[in-house]
Amino acid sequence: MEDWSAEGVRYLKGVGPKIAEKLLKLGIRNQRDLLFHLPLRYEDRTQITAIGSLQTGNRSLVQAEVLQAGTHFRRHGRSRRALVAKIADHSGLLTIRLFYFNARQQNQLQKGVWIRCFGEVRSAMGELEMVHPEIEVIDVDNPPPMTQTLTPIYPTTEGLHQLSIGKIIQQSIEKLHTQGMPETMPLRWLEKHHFPGFEVAMMHLHRPQNQNDSARIANRRHPAQYRFVVEELTAHRLALLERRAKIRVQKNPAIKTGGSKMETLKQSLPFELTGAQLRVVAELMQDFELGKPMMRLLQGDVGSGKTIVAALACIPVVESGYQCALMAPTEILAEQHFQNLERWFAPLDIKIVCLIGADKGKKRAQKLAAIASGEAQLVVGTHALFQASVNFSALGFIIIDEQHRFGVDQRLALQKKASQQEMPHQLIMTATPIPRTLAMSIYADLDYSQIDELPPGRKPVTTSIISEQKRAVLIDSVARTCSEGGQVYWVCTLIEESEALQFEAAEKTFEKLQQLLPHLSIAMVHGRMKTKDKEAAIQAFKNAETDILVATTVIEVGVDVPNASIMIIENPERLGLSQIHQLRGRVGRGARESFCILLVKNDLSAQVKKRLDIIRSHHDGFIIAQKDLELRGAGEVLGTRQTGEANFKIADLLRDQKWFAQVDELARLMLSDEHSSIRGELLRNWIGHKQGYTEVG
Ligand code: ADP
Ligand code: MG
Numbered sequence: 017m018e019d020w021s022a023e024g025v026r027y028l029k030g031v032g033p034k035i036a037e038k039l040l041k042l043g044i045r046n047q048r049d050l051l052f053h054l055p056l057r058y059e060d061r062t063q064i065t066a067i068g069s070l071q072t073g074n075r076s077l078v079q080a081e082v083l084q085a086g087t088h089f090r091r092h093g094r095s096r097r098a099l100v101a102k103i104a105d106h107s108g109l110l111t112i113r114l115f116y117f118n119a120r121q122q123n124q125l126q127k128g129v130w131i132r133c134f135g136e137v138r139s140a141m142g143e144l145e146m147v148h149p150e151i152e153v154i155d156v157d158n159p160p161p162m163t164q165t166l167t168p169i170y171p172t173t174e175g176l177h178q179l180s181i182g183k184i185i186q187q188s189i190e191k192l193h194t195q196g197m198p199e200t201m202p203l204r205w206l207e208k209h210h211f212p213g214f215e216v217a218m219m220h221l222h223r224p225q226n227q228n229d230s231a232r233i234a235n236r237r238h239p240a241q242y243r244f245v246v247e248e249l250t251a252h253r254l255a256l257l258e259r260r261a262k263i264r265v266q267k268n269p270a271i272k273t274g275g276s277k278m279e280t281l282k283q284s285l286p287f288e289l290t291g292a293q294l295r296v297v298a299e300l301m302q303d304f305e306l307g308k309p310m311m312r313l314l315q316g317d318v319g320s321g322k323t324i325v326a327a328l329a330c331i332p333v334v335e336s337g338y339q340c341a342l343m344a345p346t347e348i349l350a351e352q353h354f355q356n357l358e359r360w361f362a363p364l365d366i367k368i369v370c371l372i373g374a375d376k377g378k379k380r381a382q383k384l385a386a387i388a389s390g391e392a393q394l395v396v397g398t399h400a401l402f403q404a405s406v407n408f409s410a411l412g413f414i415i416i417d418e419q420h421r422f423g424v425d426q427r428l429a430l431q432k433k434a435s436q437q438e439m440p441h442q443l444i445m446t447a448t449p450i451p452r453t454l455a456m457s458i459y460a461d462l463d464y465s466q467i468d469e470l471p472p473g474r475k476p477v478t479t480s481i482i483s484e485q486k487r488a489v490l491i492d493s494v495a496r497t498c499s500e501g502g503q504v505y506w507v508c509t510l511i512e513e514s515e516a517l518q519f520e521a522a523e524k525t526f527e528k529l530q531q532l533l534p535h536l537s538i539a540m541v542h543g544r545m546k547t548k549d550k551e552a553a554i555q556a557f558k559n560a561e562t563d564i565l566v567a568t569t570v571i572e573v574g575v576d577v578p579n580a581s582i583m584i585i586e587n588p589e590r591l592g593l594s595q596i597h598q599l600r601g602r603v604g605r606g607a608r609e610s611f612c613i614l615l616v617k618n619d620l621s622a623q624v625k626k627r628l629d630i631i632r633s634h635h636d637g638f639i640i641a642q643k644d645l646e647l648r649g650a651g652e653v654l655g656t657r658q659t660g661e662a663n664f665k666i667a668d669l670l671r672d673q674k675w676f677a678q679v680d681e682l683a684r685l686m687l688s689d690e691h692s693s694i695r696g697e698l699l700r701n702w703i704g705h706k707q708g709y710t711e712v713g
Pocket of ligand 1: 287288289290293316317319320321322323324365447471474576605
């Protein structure tokens with residue numbers, strides 16, 4: 017039975033080199049992957065719908081006679097013909113259109129033949145139609161039996177037809193039927209929770225057996241689905257715990273705390289640390305004192321003061337002779353961290369280097385040399401930090417800022433810059449607040465600290481949604497604020513992360529504002545500018561040399577200008593709520609009363625209005641994140657969709673939170689020696705070859 021993983025897909029019927037490549041794209045390499053390629057949804061072809069009772073928008077099966085068929089030129093584009101047929105049953109008339117068709121299809125669709133076709137019902141110019149339905153010619157006197165169960169629809173990729181992938185998967189299902197596969201849950205556990213056994217559950221999902229099962233599966237309320245949801249979440253939890261256990265036994269840099277420089281820095285700060293900041297610093301120090309590798313997630317709402325906490329944690333590391341690396345997602349942010357850290361650390365005689373992609377030639381060589389020799393005790397930078405040419409002399413502590421912007425592999429790449437013999441300490445920071453239960457599930461390999469208190473004196477930012485039509489009024493009040501010495505951010509967003517389009521939008525706004533407010537100094541930052549120019553623009557804004565900073569979302573993270581008091585966001589509906597909250601966090605940092613203006617078009621849908629209202633009425637990042645999760649799903653909010661960190665086959669972190677307690681219990685049970693062999697099987701089934709997931713480095 018060990019051949020599930022070993023057997024490549026190439027030996028299956030219908031899989032040539034081209035199809036194998038497409039399967040690989042879907043993450044399918046072997047028979048095991050194939051079996052675990054679960055249906056995305058199901059279609060109901062168990063019943064024939066009379067044409068007279070078809071509903072537009074539904075996907076339905078009809079059985080009818082072809083009244084006429086022929087090819088027509090398409091309305092637009094002369095070169096292409098469409099195959100159009102009118103079909104009818106006793107109850108009505110339906111048009112079928114095929115824009116792409118072959119000779120066989122053309123021959124099949126003859127006047128007088130009977131067909132079954134399945135597709136989405138649309139209404140075009142008062143007529144019902146189906147475009148590209150699946151068509152089967154039948155003998156009406158002796159019709160083929162109806163499908164008894166739901167038809168599974170599998171996730172697929174371009175060039176791999178649903179029917180083809182279905183047939184390929186069918187072969188794995190037959191193999192399961194004849195050869196079986198080991199059970200991956202403790203039997204007692206299955207009984208206790210009334211879950212079906214592995215094979216039965218798997219068959220239910222791929223081939224619902226009867227109407228009753230079908231109905232429950234379609235509603236996602238089948239025990240087979242519950243079983244696999246719990247199983248998949250448990251597998252991920254176990255993988256993370258395994259990773260954590262492996263890390264815990266690694267040798268790690270010994271960090272001696274209690275040196276004098278920490279106190280010196282605290283004394284020199286122009287503010288008092290909040291209670292929450294002090295508590296988190298103490299938690300970090302305790303990790304060092306216990307001599308365990310730090311693997312910690314630090315959460316704190318935007319503006320809660322994570323940077324100084326990270327900086328304080330660097331001091332004992334440096335005092336113990338190790339280097340620290342602080343990685344940020346943008347050059348602007350790296351540069352800002354550098355300025356802060358330099359200001360804090362220069363008096364302590366701690367040497368800092370900032371390394372970004374834009375560093376070239378001699379300057380870059382000098383920085384690399386300082387990092388390699390250990391002269392640079394603290395290195396701040398962007399993705400540039402884990403490039404091949406970067407070598408550390410003794411990297412002991414890694415800090416990742418705005419971690420949701422980085423993938424697991426990027427974190428690992430930086431981690432590999434440490435010596436082979438030692439696992440560096442790691443602090444992972446995020447301002448996207450993740451509800452704790454969720455954090456436990458995706459970051460079960462990390463400890464958790466939270467700054468749950470904002471520095472004193474922060475005033476809530478008044479948020480309003482203003483229609484495009486009131487732009488002129490808005491510009492007046494911007495002018496007034498600037499004349500009183502205030503500063504304004506004006507952020508232009510656009511669909512997709514297309515920097516080019518954002519740039520265009522920003523440019524237009526920039527020119528318009530310059531025309532309307534000629535007496536003010538207006539600058540612009542966007543991702544296409546040279547780093548030097550970007551820095552200069554931000555710096556000028558920080559120094560209050562410019563009144564208005566027009567920007568694309570490059571300023572989203574971290575930029576800190578306390579004097580700025582108005583944040584205007586154009587087309588905010590295109591951003592996630594947490595992202596808007598982040599942007600809003602740029603203001604309300606100084607003495608001025610602050611405003612966040614969401615500038616919207618008139619024709620917003622009720623749903624969008626509801627979303628934006630959440631921002632208007634809430635100031636707590638956690639609540640906003642929770643609502644955002646409910647509206648957009650976990651993958652979007654956590655930014656994990658792209659990085660594949662929480663890419664589940666059947667579970668959904670939000671929908672399935674009700675199973676977390678079971679997952680907890682099962683994961684603990686599975687960790688016992690008694691279950692070590694099924695644990696291995698479970699991980700192979702669900703995690704398999706997912707790269708980096710369990711890798712320690
Ligand atoms: P974030 O958690 O969003 O990264 P930052 O570390 O950028 O927040 O801090 C935001 C601003 O608050 C900075 O100007 C920082 O110097 C300031 N700050 C941090 N801690 C305190 C504090 N305890 N009291 C007053 N201001 C603080
Ligand atoms: Mg920050």
